[in-house]
Amino acid sequence: MIVGQVIELKANNKFFTYCRKAFGVRRFAYNWCVAKFKKDYVAHLAAMDRYTRELAEYQKSPLQSTVAPVKPKLPTWQDYKKEFNAIRLEKYPFTYEVTKYASQQTFVNFGTSVKSYFENVKKRKKTKVKKNSKKRKAFFPKFKKKSYQHGSFYIGGDQVKLVTGKSCSKKLENQSSKQYMNIPNFGYVQLKEKLRFNGHINGVTISQRADRIYASFSIEITEEEYCRTHKAAVQNNTAAGIDLGLKSALMLSDGISIESPKPLKAKLRRLARLQRQLNRKQHPRAKGDKTKLSRNYIKHSRKVSKLYLSISNIRKDFSQKITSILANHYEYLCMEDLNVKGMMSNHKLARAISDVGFYNIKNNLIYKMEYKHRKLQEVDRFYASSKTCSKCGALKKDLTLRDRIYECPECGLTIDRDLNAAINLRQQIKNVGEAISELMPVELTALLSDLAINGIATSSVEAGIW
Numbered sequence: 001m002i003v004g005q006v007i008e009l010k011a012n013n014k015f016f017t018y019c020r021k022a023f024g025v026r027r028f029a030y031n032w033c034v035a036k037f038k039k040d041y042v043a044h045l046a047a048m049d050r051y052t053r054e055l056a057e058y059q060k061s062p063l064q065s066t067v068a069p070v071k072p073k074l075p076t077w078q079d080y081k082k083e084f085n086a087i088r089l090e091k092y093p094f095t096y097e098v099t100k101y102a103s104q105q106t107f108v109n110f111g112t113s114v115k116s117y118f119e120n121v122k123k124r125k126k127t128k129v130k131k132n133s134k135k136r137k138a139f140f141p142k143f144k145k146k147s148y149q150h151g152s153f154y155i156g157g158d159q160v161k162l163v164t165g166k167s168c169s170k171k172l173e174n175q176s177s178k179q180y181m182n183i184p185n186f187g188y189v190q191l192k193e194k195l196r197f198n199g200h201i202n203g204v205t206i207s208q209r210a211d212r213i214y215a216s217f218s219i220e221i222t223e224e225e226y227c228r229t230h231k232a233a234v235q236n237n238t239a240a241g242i243d244l245g246l247k248s249a250l251m252l253s254d255g256i257s258i259e260s261p262k263p264l265k266a267k268l269r270r271l272a273r274l275q276r277q278l279n280r281k282q283h284p285r286a287k288g289d290k291t292k293l294s295r296n297y298i299k300h301s302r303k304v305s306k307l308y309l310s311i312s313n314i315r316k317d318f319s320q321k322i323t324s325i326l327a328n329h330y331e332y333l334c335m336e337d338l339n340v341k342g343m344m345s346n347h348k349l350a351r352a353i354s355d356v357g358f359y360n361i362k363n364n365l366i367y368k369m370e371y372k373h374r375k376l377q378e379v380d381r382f383y384a385s386s387k388t389c390s391k392c393g394a395l396k397k398d399l400t401l402r403d404r405i406y407e408c409p410e411c412g413l414t415i416d417r418d419l420n421a422a423i424n425l426r427q428q429i430k431n432v433g434e435a436i437s438e439l440m441p442v443e444l445t446a447l448l449s450d451l452a453i454n455g456i457a458t459s460s461v462e463a464g465i466w
């Protein structure tokens with residue numbers, strides 16, 4: 001199984017310069033591909049036109065003497081890579097100043113974006129989307145812009161070397177406990193944490209976010225190593241339904257309401273203010289605008305991205321912690337198959353959803369449950385989990401988003417709206433051999449204390465009048 005770990009690097013100015021250079025090389029190679037592809041694609045379309053005409057003529061009267069026309073082929077990313085490397089030494093010697101992967105991996109990335117472009121075009125044709133509709137827009141590979149705050153490049157596993165202090169250089173001999181990573185054509189850079197896993201390193205992506213440089217490792221580990229590095233999961237045959245709510249971040253069918261992290265709200269307000277201020281600084285506002293990008297704009301955008309980084313870190317932390325805890329305490333989980341994009345189009349919901357990062361929570365839960373050999377079930381997004389009564393199954397059609405309490409007209413059940421949905425979701429867990437049970441009081445206490453240790457705020461909701 002593959003696990004990841006992101007570690008901040010201790011970057012000095014020299015290393016920053018190296019990284020900026022590597023980002024630049026990557027961007028250069030990518031844009032080189034895009035420019036070439038734009039021309040090739042136009043030529044290819046013309047060639048295809050010619051080919052269909054010639055083929056039709058040939059099929060009408062296939063003479064023995066004429067040869068069947070050959071179908072033209074669009075160059076692939078492998079062709080581009082070959083062509084680039086043939087002229088690389090002579091024309092682009094600066095690409096040799098950084099790791100080879102900075103330019104070479106780009107061709108693979110470019111290949112992926114071309115592939116997804118053609119796939120989207122096909123899908124559009126199949127579903128007969130109107131020409132200018134935003135739905136399933138097929139994105140033709142675009143030129144990449146230079147950014148002061150972001151950038152990344154990849155280093156393949158074969159070039160990654162980790163050493164612990166002592167052996168790497170004389171200068172560092174005293175700091176023997178620290179771990180260092182070898183950066184090709186640069187030297188050793190200190191990791192701010194140690195790599196937790198023993199296994200084969202598939203590759204590392206070095207990326208800049210605001211004023212920090214991170215290395216994100218992708219490591220192939222054995223099941224044994226996974227068990228060694230992860231907390232053992234509780235085996236108790238329990239199940240829960242999770243409702244991703246708006247009032248609280250998550251609601252469990254056991255009546256535990258999990259709040260989203262508090263600092264988020266204040267920071268988001270600050271972010272909005274900073275972004276307004278940024279917009280008032282002098283900068284080109286549209287393509288082709290000749291206004292100069294001011295120093296103040298760059299300086300201020302640094303502030304914005306720093307704050308943004310901190311927000312995204314809070315979100316990630318919350319999402320990782322909560323999903324680990326849930327996967328540890330429940331054997332079966334059930335949640336709605338979220339149509340996050342659809343929900344995002346509803347403005348009021350959009351803020352609440354993006355605040356907590358539902359998308360992240362779901363993705364983390366999927367792989368964590370799988371790694372622990374547990375089952376996560378998703379319920380069809382059209383299942384009315386909120387509108388159905390969890391006691392008698394009656395459907396309340398006129399329930400609006402504003403109704404926080406669910407009152408059943410049939411059986412008189414009065415219950416918190418989100419809890420009602422969570423219980424419904426729990427009841428949707430099917431095809432389980434053994435009977436599933438609710439958390440025992442002891443287990444509930446264990447779960448609550450686990451949440452408390454990780455600094456996740458909870459409140460319990462009364463199960464209502466049954």
Ligand SMILES: [Zn+2]
Binds near residue numbers: 390411
């Ligand atoms: Zn009812």
